[in-house]
Structure formats: C-alpha cells, structure tokens
Amino acid sequence: MTEKIRGSFPASKDSGIDYDWDIAGEVREMEKIDVRANSKTSRKKVIGLDDLLSDYYKEKDKLNEREAKRAKTRKSYYSDEDEDSTVAKLSDCVDKCQEKIGLVSGEDEIYLWxxxxxxxxxxxxxxxxxxxxxxxxxxxxxxxxxxxxxxxxxxxxxxxxxxxxxxxxxxxxxxxxxxxxxxxxxxxxxxxxxxxxxxxxxxxxxxxxxxxxxxxxxxxxxxxxxxxxxxxxxxxxxxxxxxxxxxxxxxxxxxxxxxxxxxxxxxxxxxxxxxxxxxxxxxxxxxxxxxxxxxxxxxxxxxxxxxxxxxxxxxxxxxxxxxxFTDCEWNWSCQRIAKSIACRVPRDVNSIRILESISGVDARSKHLRSMVAFQILHTCFDNQDTEGEEILRRLVSINVKDKNCDLFKMYVYLVLIENWLLYNYMLEDKPVIFELWSVLLRNCSCQITSTDLRSYASKVRSKASYLLQGTGNK
CATH class of the missing domain: 1.25.40 (Serine Threonine Protein Phosphatase 5, Tetratricopeptide repeat)
Incomplete structure (x- = not known):
C-alpha cells in the first residue's frame, strides 16, 4: 500500500499523514473509513479521561473544602478572642458536674463519732x-x-x-x-x-x-x-x-x-x-x-x-x-446512769456510738442499753414528752418526703427506738407502741424513693426496710 502513495494530504487538522490521490477509489474509501473509525475511537478515549479528571478534581475540591473547614474550626477554638468564653463555659460545665456528683454521692458525707x-x-x-x-x-x-x-x-x-x-x-x-x-x-x-x-x-x-x-x-x-x-x-x-x-x-x-x-x-x-x-x-x-x-x-x-x-x-x-450492783439496786441505778449519760452525750452519731459500746449479752447490759436509748431519745425532744407513745406519734407525723426534713436526725431516731424496743421486755403489753413503730418504718421505707439523692435518704430507707421485715409487717 505504501508503494502506491505518491504524496500526502492531511486527513484532519490534527493529522500529518498524506495519502496518494491516484490510488484506486476503493482503497481511498477504505482509508477514509479507517480514518473515521480511528478518529471516533480517539474522541471516545479523550472524553473518558476528561470525565475521570473532572471527577478527580471535584473530589480534590471537596477534600480541600473539608480541610479548610477543619482548619477554620481549630482556629476558632484556639483563638484568643474566644478563649475566655471557652474557659468560662468549661468551668460552668465542671461546676454543674460536681454539683450532680455531690448529690449522687451525698452518702459520703458521713458524720464521724x-x-x-x-x-x-x-x-x-x-x-x-x-x-x-x-x-x-x-x-x-x-x-x-x-x-x-x-x-x-x-x-x-x-x-x-x-x-x-x-x-x-x-x-x-x-x-x-x-x-x-x-x-x-x-x-x-x-x-x-x-x-x-x-x-x-x-x-x-x-x-x-x-x-x-x-x-x-x-x-x-x-x-x-x-x-x-x-x-x-x-x-x-x-x-x-x-x-x-x-x-x-x-x-x-x-x-x-x-x-x-x-x-x-x-x-x-x-x-x-x-x-x-x-x-x-x-x-x-x-x-x-x-x-x-x-x-x-x-x-x-x-x-x-x-x-x-x-x-x-x-x-x-x-x-x-x-x-x-445488787439486784435491788440495779433497777434504780440503771435509770440514773442512763439519764446521766444522756445529759452528757451529744444528740448525734455519738449517741449511736454509746449504744454500740454497751454490747454485753447479759440481761443487765441489754437493760442498760434500752434505758440509755430511751433517755437519749427523750432529750432529743427537750424532755417534753414523758411517754414513748407520744414520741412515736410525733415522729409518725413527720413528712419524710419534705426536702427540709432532716434525714440524719431521722436515722438517729430509728437507731434509738430500735434499741429501746428491742431490749425492753416491759413494753410487750403495749401493742400501740409497736403499731406506731410499724407505721413509722413504713413511712420511711415507702415514702423515700430509691432515686432520692438527699443525704442519708438511702440509709434511712434501708434501715427502715430492714427493721420492717423484723416486725412481721408487710
């Protein structure tokens, strides 16, 4: 085919190939068809690369845009102008967290004897x-x-x-x-x-x-x-x-x-x-x-x-x-000893410590423990109520759901009454006292919820629930 080519002509503006004008018509037509086919294929390939390049640049632009936003955010976060406001917000957040933690862990504020x-x-x-x-x-x-x-x-x-x-x-x-x-x-x-x-x-x-x-x-x-x-x-x-x-x-x-x-x-x-x-x-x-x-x-x-x-x-x-002491001396002496102790002991967790110290298992130790508990309970109400029944009625009337209710004092009352009733066998013929005791325990165990974050709330509720089981009342 090359032998028949005498000159060259441009197949297109971009092509430098020349062909013989005297070649047979069929050959020229075939050459033209090949040139057209090759031209179409080149155009398709060029279009495909353009699309790829276009997609590539688009993705690159998106990446650059996201990086610019991040840089702008970091610059805004660390800027001197907003530093004071950021520190203030962070400090406020920490204070709120500490306040909530303090409410949740209120039981950690335990009074030491x-x-x-x-x-x-x-x-x-x-x-x-x-x-x-x-x-x-x-x-x-x-x-x-x-x-x-x-x-x-x-x-x-x-x-x-x-x-x-x-x-x-x-x-x-x-x-x-x-x-x-x-x-x-x-x-x-x-x-x-x-x-x-x-x-x-x-x-x-x-x-x-x-x-x-x-x-x-x-x-x-x-x-x-x-x-x-x-x-x-x-x-x-x-x-x-x-x-x-x-x-x-x-x-x-x-x-x-x-x-x-x-x-x-x-x-x-x-x-x-x-x-x-x-x-x-x-x-x-x-x-x-x-x-x-x-x-x-x-x-x-x-x-x-x-x-x-x-x-x-x-x-x-x-x-x-x-x-x-002799048996005749003990009854009177026990009462005087209990009154003297109650006057000297603060009406707080120290009174619980005193009861725990009188830990003898003999009858006299139990009697003394009961009397000391009652006399301390008596002084908690400024010696106004002479009967244990009146003291229990006053405690039953307390609304333990009230946020102003002192649950620490209520916890001390529960411990005092528990020791008074547990070791005083003279009260067995007074069912009204034990009925009031059961009502008080139900109030403390039912009206104080498990989500109550007040100090000593869980202690009062747990103590009352435990003692309520011992009374045989549901």
Missing part, C-alpha cells in the same frame, strides 16, 4: 515519799542478814523499793507479811496513776490487782477511795464532769497540744477501777452512787477516738461495774 473526753492536763502530785525510809517493810529488810549481801544504803531506799517492785519481790514480801503499810500503798498508788514511766505503771497496777484479788487475804492499811480516783480524773483534764461540758470539741485544742488529750496513765486507772468493782464483798471501796458515776465515766470514755486501743479493757471494766 468522736468526742474529746480529756482536755488540758494538770501537774500531778509529787512522787517522792520520804516516809518510805521509815516503813517497817524496808526496816525489816535492812535488819535482815541479806542486807549484808546487798549493802543497802538508806538514802537509796525508794530506788531499792522500785527494783523490788519491778522484779516482783515487793509482792512476795507483802504476801509474807500479809499486810500492806500505808506508805507502801500510797507510794505505789501514786506511781500507778501519775508516773511517766510505763514499766512502773504496769508493775504498780499489777501489784494492786494482786493484793485486791481474793486469792489471799491481805490487810491493806490504806485503800484509795472514790475521791482519789476523781482527783486523778481532774488532773487528767476530764471534761465531762457536768452536762455543760458535753459540747466541747477539738477546736479548743490550739495551744500546748502536748498537754491535751488522754493521759498515759488512763490504762492503769481503768484496770484499777475494774479490780475495785470485783472485790465489793471483800473491801468497801465505793458506794452505790459512786459506782454509778464511775460507770458513767467508763462508758463516756468510749467516745474518745484516741482510746480505741483500750476498747477491750474498757469493755471488761464496764461489765465489772455493771455486776457491782
């Missing part, structure tokens, strides 16, 4: 006893043949007696003599209550517990009385001698902190008092009224959080004090 029972301590009596040099026990020991071995100097008599006390020989000498002189008794008693040395306090309290025990009858020429123990409490800085002192708090401890708080000798004091309660049939140490006052002091000591480590010996001392 605790009352400072001891204040500023005073200076105790002198522990130097010159009369020890003339005591017969020391003189007899000096005249003994053993003195030549130890070469005792009369000027060091008290030091020598301390060594006898620490190693237990003083107690053996007392057993051998079957008596305790006044000088020895006063010396050891003062060491027990006022010495700053732990080893002396421990040895002297063990000494007194041994000579007071009924293992062997010993003549004690001087016995400390209630006034001596009361004097020790005053030196210790005891604050609850009168009801007016029950409102003291830890804010008063702002200077001379080392002189405040429970004394080191309080452990020995408690152990000695417990020993005295146990020997009523052997020694006449306390009167009934004095024993009542000491029992009040012992129970009030449970309120001092710094004395938690002494809970065991406090509990044992309390049981000894309760068993001190």
């Amino acid at each position: 605790g009352l400072p029972v001891f204040g500023k301590q005073k200076t105790g009596p002198s522990l130097i006893h010159f009369e020890l040099e003339n005591c017969s026990l020391l003189q007899s020991f000096m005249s003994n043949e053993l003195n030549s071995l130890v070469d005792l100097n009369i000027d060091k008599g008290e030091v020598f007696l301390e060594s006898l006390l620490l190693n237990g020989w003083l107690l053996n000498l007392v057993y051998s003599c079957s008596s305790v002189e006044k000088s020895i008794a006063t010396w050891t008693f003062n060491l027990m209550l006022y010495s700053s040395k732990e080893v002396l306090r421990t040895s002297t309290v063990d000494f007194w517990c041994e000579i007071l025990s009924p293992k062997k009858e010993i003549k004690i020429n001087w016995l400390p009385k209630y006034s001596e123990l009361q004097r020790a409490l005053l030196i210790y800085g005891y604050l609850l001698d009168s009801p007016s002192n029950s409102s003291c708090n830890t804010e008063m401890f702002h200077e001379d902190f080392d002189c405040w708080g429970p004394p080191q000798n309080i452990r020995a004091w408690i152990k000695y008092v417990a020993a005295c309660f146990q020997v009523r049939n052997t020694y006449s140490i306390f009167s009934t009224s004095e024993a009542e006052e000491l029992l009040v002091v012992i129970i009030c000591l449970f309120l001092d959080r710094q004395l938690l480590g002494l809970s065991v010996i406090l509990y044992e001392c309390m049981l000894s004090a309760i068993s001190f």
Whole structure:
C-alpha cells in the first residue's frame, strides 16, 4: 500500500499523514473509513479521561473544602478572642458536674463519732515519799542478814523499793507479811496513776490487782477511795464532769497540744477501777452512787477516738461495774446512769456510738442499753414528752418526703427506738407502741424513693426496710 502513495494530504487538522490521490477509489474509501473509525475511537478515549479528571478534581475540591473547614474550626477554638468564653463555659460545665456528683454521692458525707473526753492536763502530785525510809517493810529488810549481801544504803531506799517492785519481790514480801503499810500503798498508788514511766505503771497496777484479788487475804492499811480516783480524773483534764461540758470539741485544742488529750496513765486507772468493782464483798471501796458515776465515766470514755486501743479493757471494766450492783439496786441505778449519760452525750452519731459500746449479752447490759436509748431519745425532744407513745406519734407525723426534713436526725431516731424496743421486755403489753413503730418504718421505707439523692435518704430507707421485715409487717 505504501508503494502506491505518491504524496500526502492531511486527513484532519490534527493529522500529518498524506495519502496518494491516484490510488484506486476503493482503497481511498477504505482509508477514509479507517480514518473515521480511528478518529471516533480517539474522541471516545479523550472524553473518558476528561470525565475521570473532572471527577478527580471535584473530589480534590471537596477534600480541600473539608480541610479548610477543619482548619477554620481549630482556629476558632484556639483563638484568643474566644478563649475566655471557652474557659468560662468549661468551668460552668465542671461546676454543674460536681454539683450532680455531690448529690449522687451525698452518702459520703458521713458524720464521724468522736468526742474529746480529756482536755488540758494538770501537774500531778509529787512522787517522792520520804516516809518510805521509815516503813517497817524496808526496816525489816535492812535488819535482815541479806542486807549484808546487798549493802543497802538508806538514802537509796525508794530506788531499792522500785527494783523490788519491778522484779516482783515487793509482792512476795507483802504476801509474807500479809499486810500492806500505808506508805507502801500510797507510794505505789501514786506511781500507778501519775508516773511517766510505763514499766512502773504496769508493775504498780499489777501489784494492786494482786493484793485486791481474793486469792489471799491481805490487810491493806490504806485503800484509795472514790475521791482519789476523781482527783486523778481532774488532773487528767476530764471534761465531762457536768452536762455543760458535753459540747466541747477539738477546736479548743490550739495551744500546748502536748498537754491535751488522754493521759498515759488512763490504762492503769481503768484496770484499777475494774479490780475495785470485783472485790465489793471483800473491801468497801465505793458506794452505790459512786459506782454509778464511775460507770458513767467508763462508758463516756468510749467516745474518745484516741482510746480505741483500750476498747477491750474498757469493755471488761464496764461489765465489772455493771455486776457491782445488787439486784435491788440495779433497777434504780440503771435509770440514773442512763439519764446521766444522756445529759452528757451529744444528740448525734455519738449517741449511736454509746449504744454500740454497751454490747454485753447479759440481761443487765441489754437493760442498760434500752434505758440509755430511751433517755437519749427523750432529750432529743427537750424532755417534753414523758411517754414513748407520744414520741412515736410525733415522729409518725413527720413528712419524710419534705426536702427540709432532716434525714440524719431521722436515722438517729430509728437507731434509738430500735434499741429501746428491742431490749425492753416491759413494753410487750403495749401493742400501740409497736403499731406506731410499724407505721413509722413504713413511712420511711415507702415514702423515700430509691432515686432520692438527699443525704442519708438511702440509709434511712434501708434501715427502715430492714427493721420492717423484723416486725412481721408487710
């Protein structure tokens, strides 16, 4: 075909191919047809690429537009002009969140029990006893043949007696003599209550517990009385001698902190008092009224959080004090003790702590717990209602759904009434009291919803629901 081409002609404006004008007509026609076909195919291919390029640029424009919007948003967020307003909005949001969290977690604002029972301590009596040099026990020991071995100097008599006390020989000498002189008794008693040395306090309290025990009858020429123990409490800085002192708090401890708080000798004091309660049939140490006052002091000591480590010996001392009274004395003494405690204990969570402390399982402990609960409940209403029935009616009339209702006080009331009714068998013939009690429990368990966010709402509702199950009422 190329041999027949003599010249060239443009097939189109864009083509540079020339063909022979003298070629046969058929060949020219075929060439023209091929050229047209090729031209159509090229045009189709060009149109397809244009579409692809158009789509590509459109997508690219969209991406650029979105990126520009994001950049504009970031620029707007971090702009100095809007920074103050953004911080303010964020702070407001945080405050609202904290407020809501506070409502939800209102139960975390639990009141802690605790009352400072001891204040500023005073200076105790002198522990130097010159009369020890003339005591017969020391003189007899000096005249003994053993003195030549130890070469005792009369000027060091008290030091020598301390060594006898620490190693237990003083107690053996007392057993051998079957008596305790006044000088020895006063010396050891003062060491027990006022010495700053732990080893002396421990040895002297063990000494007194041994000579007071009924293992062997010993003549004690001087016995400390209630006034001596009361004097020790005053030196210790005891604050609850009168009801007016029950409102003291830890804010008063702002200077001379080392002189405040429970004394080191309080452990020995408690152990000695417990020993005295146990020997009523052997020694006449306390009167009934004095024993009542000491029992009040012992129970009030449970309120001092710094004395938690002494809970065991406090509990044992309390049981000894309760068993001190005769059956005829107990009914009247129990009522007076309960009234005295109620006047000294704040009407808050400390009253619950007091009831938990009287945890004996014997009949007298349960009776005392019931009486203390009722007397505290009585003081909560300013002693206006003398009957428990009237107190219950006033509590039933309280609208627990009211947002102004103090649910913390209601919780304290529930605990007080629970202990009053649970351990008072004299109320079994008064069904109206238990009916009112059931109504109060239903009000607290049904009218307070599970979504109530008030402080102590869930505690009151749960407590009432639990107690309601025990009453047998649906």
